[in-house]
Amino acid sequence: MRYGYWMPVFGGWLRNIEDEQMEATWGYVKKLTQRSEALGYDLTLIAELNLNDIKGPQAPSLDAWSTAAALAAVTEKIELMVAVRPTFHLPALLAKQAANIDQISNGRLSLNVVSSWWAEEAKKYGVAFEQHDDRYARTSEWLDILNGAWTQDNFSYAGKYYRVDTNLLQPKPISRPRPVIYAGGESEAAKQLIAEKCDAYVMHGDSPEKIQARIADLSQRRERLNLPPMQYGVAGYAIVRETEREAQEELRRITDVKQSAAGYANYQQWLANTQLEQRVSLEDYSVSNRGLRSGLVGTPEQVAERVAEFERAGTNLLLLQFSPQLEEMERFAASVMRRSHPHMARA
Numbered sequence: 001m002r003y004g005y006w007m008p009v010f011g012g013w014l015r016n017i018e019d020e021q022m023e024a025t026w027g028y029v030k031k032l033t034q035r036s037e038a039l040g041y042d043l044t045l046i047a048e049l050n051l052n053d054i055k056g057p058q059a060p061s062l063d064a065w066s067t068a069a070a071l072a073a074v075t076e077k078i079e080l081m082v083a084v085r086p087t088f089h090l091p092a093l094l095a096k097q098a099a100n101i102d103q104i105s106n107g108r109l110s111l112n113v114v115s116s117w118w119a120e121e122a123k124k125y126g127v128a129f130e131q132h133d134d135r136y137a138r139t140s141e142w143l144d145i146l147n148g149a150w151t152q153d154n155f156s157y158a159g160k161y162y163r164v165d166t167n168l169l170q171p172k173p174i175s176r177p178r179p180v181i182y183a184g185g186e187s188e189a190a191k192q193l194i195a196e197k198c199d200a201y202v203m204h205g206d207s208p209e210k211i212q213a214r215i216a217d218l219s220q221r222r223e224r225l226n227l228p229p230m231q232y233g234v235a236g237y238a239i240v241r242e243t244e245r246e247a248q249e250e251l252r253r254i255t256d257v258k259q260s261a262a263g264y265a266n267y268q269q270w271l272a273n274t275q276l277e278q279r280v281s282l283e284d285y286s287v288s289n290r291g292l293r294s295g296l297v298g299t300p301e302q303v304a305e306r307v308a309e310f311e312r313a314g315t316n317l318l319l320l321q322f323s324p325q326l327e328e329m330e331r332f333a334a335s336v337m338r339r340s341h342p343h344m345a346r347a
Contacts, residue, residue, distance in 0.1 A: 004041065006045050007033070009049075013289075017254060031326070036078065042078065045319055054288055065082060068080050069104060080108055102173040107173070109179050112182045115190070141162050143197045153170075182199070199231065207293065208310050211232075233318070236320055238332055240300055255287075
C-alpha cells in the first residue's frame with residue numbers, strides 16, 4: 001500500500017468546523033510536505049479550485065500549480081499529484097507547464113485530471129461551463145494533446161474543441177513514458193474515458209466491498225482494450241485514537257451538521273453538476289470526498305485491519321485526510337503505517 005494525503009489548500013476538510021488549525025498558507029503547506037516526506041508518505045494530492053468549496057467562497061484557497069512548482073523545489077522524494085481541470089487550461093500550454101515542474105522535481109509530478117463541476121466558480125473566473133458529457137468529450141481531446149506534446153515533436157491535432165499545429169515542447173518530462181495520469185468519476189462517460197486514456201483510477205471513499213466492485217469494472221474495461229493494469233486509489237478520512245470510544249467521540253464532533261455552514265451552497269452545486277452512483281448523506285457533506293465512508297475510524301489495530309481490507313480489494317493507494325493535518329498525520333504514521341511497514345525509520 002502507498003500512503004498519500006490531500007494537501008489542505010482550503011485550510012481543512014471539515015465543513016462543520018470553522019478553524020481546523022491549519023491555515024491555507026505557503027508556510028504551512030511547505031512545513032507539512034517536508035514533514036510528510038520524512039514520515040514516509042509517498043504522495044500528496046494538490047487540489048485545484050480557485051474558490052474555497054470547504055470553508056466557503058470568501059475563505060482563502062491556494063493555487064495548485066504555483067504551489068506544486070514551489071514544493072517541487074523544496075522536497076526530494078514525495079510524488080506531487082496536481083489536480084488539473086481541462087476547461088481552465090489549454091492543453092499544450094499545460095503540457096509545457098507540467099513538463100517544467102516535472103523537471104524541477106526530477107520526475108515526481110503526476111496529474112489528477114478533473115472535469116469541472118462548479119458552475120459558479122467558472123462564472124466568476126470567466127471560464128465556459130459545459131454539460132457533464134460535453135466536459136468529458138473535451139477532456140478526451142485534451143488528454144490526446146497532452147500526451148502528444150509530451151511524447152512527440154512537431155505534433156499536430158485537430159478536434160472539435162482544440163487545434164494544435166506542429167507543436168514543439170522541450171524539455172520533455174523526465175517521467176517515462178509520461179507523468180502518471182490519475183482520474184476519477186462514476187458516470188459511464190467518465191469510467192470509459194479513464195479506462196482508455198489514464199493510468200490510474202482514484203475513487204471517493206467507500207467500503208472495501210464497493211471499491212472492489214469498481215476496481216473489477218475498470219480492470220475489465222482495460223482488459224477489453226488490451227491495455228496494461230491500472231493503479232487504484234481511494235480517499236479516506238482517518239480518525240485514529242487509543243480507544244474506540246475516543247474515536248467515535250471525535251466522529252460525532254465533526255459530523256455535527258449545521259446546514260448554514262459556509263460551504264453548503266457550494267456542496268449543493270456539486271451534487272447538481274455531477275453524476276454519482278449513490279445518494280450522498282449529510283454526514284458525507286461534513287467531510288469532503290465521502291472520506292468517512294472508507295471507515296478509517298477506530299483504534300490503530302482497527303484502522304490497520306481496514307487498510308488491509310482495502311489492499312485485499314485491489315487498492316494500492318490511500319489518499320488520506322486528517323484534521324488537524326500535521327498532528328494527525330504524525331499519529332497515523334506512528335500507529336498505522338508502521339504496522340504495515342515495520343522497517344520504516346522513525347522520523
